[in-house]
Each structure stands twice: as structure tokens, then as C-alpha cells.
Amino acid sequence: MRDFINEVTVLSQTILHGHAYNGQALDPLGRFLVQTTLRHYFWLDSIVQTILDKPLQKKHQDLKLLLILGISATEFLNQPIYTSVNAAVETTKRLKKPWAKGLVNASLRTFQRTRQAVINEIHAEVALTNHPLWIxxxxxxxxxxxKAAIIAANNDPAPMILRVNAGKQTRAAYQILLAAKDLMATPCDLSPNGLILDQAVAVGDLPGFGEGWVSVQDSGAQLAAQLLQPKPFERVLDACSAPGSKSCHLLELAPTLDLVSVDIDADRLTRVSENFTRLGATGDLRCLDLAKPQPELGTFDRILLDTPCSASGVIRRHPDIKLLRRPEDLATLIETQRQLLTQCWSLLRPGGSLLYVTCSIFSDENEDNLVWFLANHHDVETLALPAVGVPRSIGVQLLPTKGVHDGFYYAHVRKMSPGL
Ligand SMILES: C[S@@+](CC[C@H](N)C(=O)[O-])C[C@H]1O[C@@H](n2cnc3c(N)ncnc32)[C@H](O)[C@@H]1O
Structure with missing residues (x-):
């Protein structure tokens, strides 16, 4: 019989050890269960607290996670409730805690008997919205x-969105290839290369995926390359490039670019290299800290600065963010964002433009940074952006939107030539 030991192990990596969710060791059902559990974690935790007579000791937090997974399975898996309960009970043996069999069995069955009353007792906003208080x-x-729409979008699983490689296929032609495999998709409004799949599939099932005909990328992220609008043969810096989605998109739109893709993280940079290989693209990859001066890079016509951030705009794709991010992380992130802005600016030629991007919806990582930057530099001109998202004092904000795109912030600025 299938048990939940792999799911407990993966969930504990995030909840008990603070690591980002990694579902590689799980089968599709396990991935669905753990991701759904992370999405509904605060609500499920509140239920478990209610049904337990007394809290479990610290050394038995694995059992608490098992109960949370067990409730999640009975609520969200498309299988008989007794199958989920039996799987949870069976897992106690794999945790080497067979004595807990009765506790798990009784707790899950109590919940089934008293389900509506337990749910009716949940009043805390954190549990009802499945978001931590600080967010x-x-x-x-x-x-x-x-607020209500953002929370609803964050709690809704994100659709799988494709970016058709404009150098290899038209979007319409690729849509026909998908339909021939019974994969239905709708063109994205935001991106001329984007298709929203009706149902997520394994990338191996996408026609031509291995040959680089298509990539997986949210339609809000597909805006970056379009907004930067690089011209053929320009020298472009992708300042925080890994895993390389935006570098690849830039090369698909303008294959003659002289593109330098930088990232501070060597492991992540190998993913840029893998993506380039799949697309048949070549690029100049450098592992550098761009928060520090790097004058040997020379100057650039355009810079894409997709900064590290809270990722508060992509919670629907990465529900573990709600459990991993801490309010105190923000000050460090903002400091890095400002250093990156300052150092990248020094690499931009007069007349060149820089696109500042985050997948955050928090103003202090977004327009507040631009306001600060303009106050400290006298050679910055803000450029108009298309009418997308919500206009801010500087830049535009895409808010996460159910069934459509993730949350992104974009600001485009030009370096004025001296004497202007
Ligand atoms: C939002 S991700 C970039 C996503 C990427 N642009 C894409 O579309 O695939 C931010 C990246 O910034 C990198 N990073 C963080 N600090 C950096 C620094 N000081 N210099 C260069 N890269 C940095 C991180 O390693 C991470 O890969």
C-alpha cells in the first residue's frame, strides 16, 4: 500500500529545515499533495491544532506534518477518504513510530466525524487566507x-504558460501542433509569444521542447524582453540571469545580440547554459557579483536587471514562499537591489536603457527603490511603458491575477547623455 513517507520527508525540508520546496523525489500524486499542502498550510495547521488534545512534543513534529498531510489528502486528493487515512496510518511505521498508529488513525477519523464543526471554528485571518500575518x-x-483578489490569485494554482520561440515557430503554428496532441491552449493577451495551456503537462510531452521550439515561462515574465526592446547587434547585459528564461527570450527575439548573462550563483548559471544548449543559442556567461563594481565588463547599450526579491508576486507558483520568507529578509533584499541598481547603472552607456524588474508586489522593493535611485542620480530619465497593469509613480505593477499572469514590477529608465 502507498504511504506518505516521501511526502513527509519533502514537506519537513521546507517546514522544519527552511529549504525551498523540491519535489524531484516525488511521483505526480506526491507533488500535487505536497504543493497543495503548502498552499493550504495555515488552514491545515489550524485544523490539526484543534483536533489534537494537546500539542505534540518538538521531537514529534514529523507526526504533526503527517497529520497535516493526512488531512490535506482527505480534503484535496481525488481518492477515497479511507485510502488517505490508511496511507497516513501506514506511514507511522516508516517513521519508526508505530506507537503513533492509534493517534493518527483516531485524529483523522475524529476530523471526518466533526469536520464541519472544526472548520466553522476557524476564524483567524491567517488560517482563512493561508497567508502569514506580515504578508x-x-x-x-x-x-x-x-487585497482579496491578490489573496485569491495567490491561493489558486498557476496555469502552465508557454513561450513559443519566435525564431522557430509562429504562435499560431505551435498551437496547431499542440492541438494535434490534444493539448488545448489559449493565446496570452500580454505576450505575442505566450500560450496558456488548459492543463499542465510534462515538458517532455510538448512538441519540440528538446529542440527549443518552446519554453515554460509566465506571461508576466515574458514582458521583460519585449519592454527592453533590444535592437540587432546591441550589447546587452542580463544582470541577474539564472536560470536564463529572460536571456533565452532576448536571444529568440534578437539572435544577433551581443548578450552577456551574469549571475552570482555558479550552480544556477549552469541552468542558463543548459537552457542555451536546448535552444541552440550561444552566450557569454559570467559568474560575478554585480552588487560590486565590475568595470572589466565594459559598457552596455541595454541592461535587464531582474533583481533578487521577496518573490511575493509568484506565491501561486511557489507557495513555500509564504512559509520561508521572513519580514526581516526585506531590508537585506532592498539593500542588494539598490546596490545592483547603482552598479549596473555605471555599466550603462549614455543614451542606453535599463529595465528594472522584480517578481514582488511590495512597493519598497519596487517604485520606492526607483524613487530613491532618481533622488541620487541626476542622469536618469524615466521611459513610458505600455498600458499594462497598475501604473505607479514610476513604473507599472502587474498584480497576480487568477488564471492569467504572476505579479511583476517593471520600470524602464534611460541614462541621459552628459550635458543634456
Ligand atoms: C529573479 S532571479 C533571476 C531570474 C532570471 N532573470 C530569469 O528570468 O530566469 C534573481 C537572480 O539574481 C541572482 N543574484 C542575486 N544577487 C546577485 C548579485 N549580487 N549579482 C548577480 N546576480 C545576483 C540570483 O542568483 C538569481 O539567480
Missing amino acids: LDRIQADWPDQ
Whole structure:
């Protein structure tokens, strides 16, 4: 009989050890169960606290995770409830805690008997919205009118969105190739290369994936290369490039670019290299810290600065962010974002442009950084952006939107020539 030992192990990596979710060791059902559990974690945790007579000791947090997974399985898996309960009970042996069999069995069955009453007793906003208080407070402060829609979008699994390689196929032609495999897709409004799949599939099932005909990328992220608008043969810096989605998109749109793709993380940079190989692209990859001066890079006509950030705009794709990020991370992130802006600016030629991007919806990582930057530099001109998302004092904000795109912030600035 299938048990939940692999799911407990993977979930504990995030909840108990603070690591990003990694579902590589799981089968499709396990991945669905753990991701769904992360998405609904605060609600499930609140249920487990209610049904346990007394909290479990610290050394038995694995059992608490098992109960959370067990409730999640009974609520969200498309299988008989007794199958999920039996799987959870069976897992106690694999955890080498067979004595807990009765506890797990009784707790899950109690929940089934008293389900509605237990759920009716959940009143805390954290549990009802499945967001930690500090993120709720920030959304309330920055987006009071959009708060409910943002939370709903964050809790809704993201669709799988494709970027058709414009150098190899038209979007319409690729849509026909998909339909021939019974894969239905709808063109994205935001991106001329984007297709939203009706159902997620393994990338190996996508026609021509191995040959680079198509990549997986949210439609909000596909805006970056379009907004930067590089011209043939220009020298372009992708300053924070790994895993390389935006570098690849830039080369698909303008294959003659002299593109330098930098990242501070050597392991992540190998993923840029793998993506280039799949697309048949070549690029100049450098492992560098761009928060520090790197004058040997020379100057660039355009710079894409897709900074590290809270990732508060992509919670629907990465629900573990709600459990891993801490409010105190923000000050460090903002400091890095400002250093990256400053150092990248010094690599931009006069007349060149820089696109600042985050997948955050928090104003202090976004327009506040640009306001700070403009106050400290006198050679910056802000460029107009197309009418997408919500206009900010500088730049535009895409908010995560159910069934459509993730949350991104974009600001485009030009370096004025001396004397202008
Ligand atoms: C949002 S991700 C970039 C995603 C990428 N642009 C894409 O579309 O695939 C941010 C990246 O910034 C890199 N990074 C963080 N600090 C950096 C620094 N000081 N210099 C260069 N890269 C940095 C991280 O390693 C991470 O890969």
C-alpha cells in the first residue's frame, strides 16, 4: 500500500529545515499533495491544532506534518477518504513510530466525524487566507482595494504558460501542433509569444521542447524582453540571469545580440547554459557579483536587471514562499537591489536603457527603490511603458491575477547623455 513517507520527508525540508520546496523525489500524486499542502498550510495547521488534545512534543513534529498531510489528502486528493487515512496510518511505521498508529488513525477519523464543526471554528485571518500575518499586513498597506483578489490569485494554482520561440515557430503554428496532441491552449493577451495551456503537462510531452521550439515561462515574465526592446547587434547585459528564461527570450527575439548573462550563483548559471544548449543559442556567461563594481565588463547599450526579491508576486507558483520568507529578509533584499541598481547603472552607456524588474508586489522593493535611485542620480530619465497593469509613480505593477499572469514590477529608465 502507498504511504506518505516521501511526502513527509519533502514537506519537513521546507517546514522544519527552511529549504525551498523540491519535489524531484516525488511521483505526480506526491507533488500535487505536497504543493497543495503548502498552499493550504495555515488552514491545515489550524485544523490539526484543534483536533489534537494537546500539542505534540518538538521531537514529534514529523507526526504533526503527517497529520497535516493526512488531512490535506482527505480534503484535496481525488481518492477515497479511507485510502488517505490508511496511507497516513501506514506511514507511522516508516517513521519508526508505530506507537503513533492509534493517534493518527483516531485524529483523522475524529476530523471526518466533526469536520464541519472544526472548520466553522476557524476564524483567524491567517488560517482563512493561508497567508502569514506580515504578508497580509503588507498587502493591506500597499494594495488595500486589491487585497482579496491578490489573496485569491495567490491561493489558486498557476496555469502552465508557454513561450513559443519566435525564431522557430509562429504562435499560431505551435498551437496547431499542440492541438494535434490534444493539448488545448489559449493565446496570452500580454505576450505575442505566450500560450496558456488548459492543463499542465510534462515538458517532455510538448512538441519540440528538446529542440527549443518552446519554453515554460509566465506571461508576466515574458514582458521583460519585449519592454527592453533590444535592437540587432546591441550589447546587452542580463544582470541577474539564472536560470536564463529572460536571456533565452532576448536571444529568440534578437539572435544577433551581443548578450552577456551574469549571475552570482555558479550552480544556477549552469541552468542558463543548459537552457542555451536546448535552444541552440550561444552566450557569454559570467559568474560575478554585480552588487560590486565590475568595470572589466565594459559598457552596455541595454541592461535587464531582474533583481533578487521577496518573490511575493509568484506565491501561486511557489507557495513555500509564504512559509520561508521572513519580514526581516526585506531590508537585506532592498539593500542588494539598490546596490545592483547603482552598479549596473555605471555599466550603462549614455543614451542606453535599463529595465528594472522584480517578481514582488511590495512597493519598497519596487517604485520606492526607483524613487530613491532618481533622488541620487541626476542622469536618469524615466521611459513610458505600455498600458499594462497598475501604473505607479514610476513604473507599472502587474498584480497576480487568477488564471492569467504572476505579479511583476517593471520600470524602464534611460541614462541621459552628459550635458543634456
Ligand atoms: C529573479 S532571479 C533571476 C531570474 C532570471 N532573470 C530569469 O528570468 O530566469 C534573481 C537572480 O539574481 C541572482 N543574484 C542575486 N544577487 C546577485 C548579485 N549580487 N549579482 C548577480 N546576480 C545576483 C540570483 O542568483 C538569481 O539567480
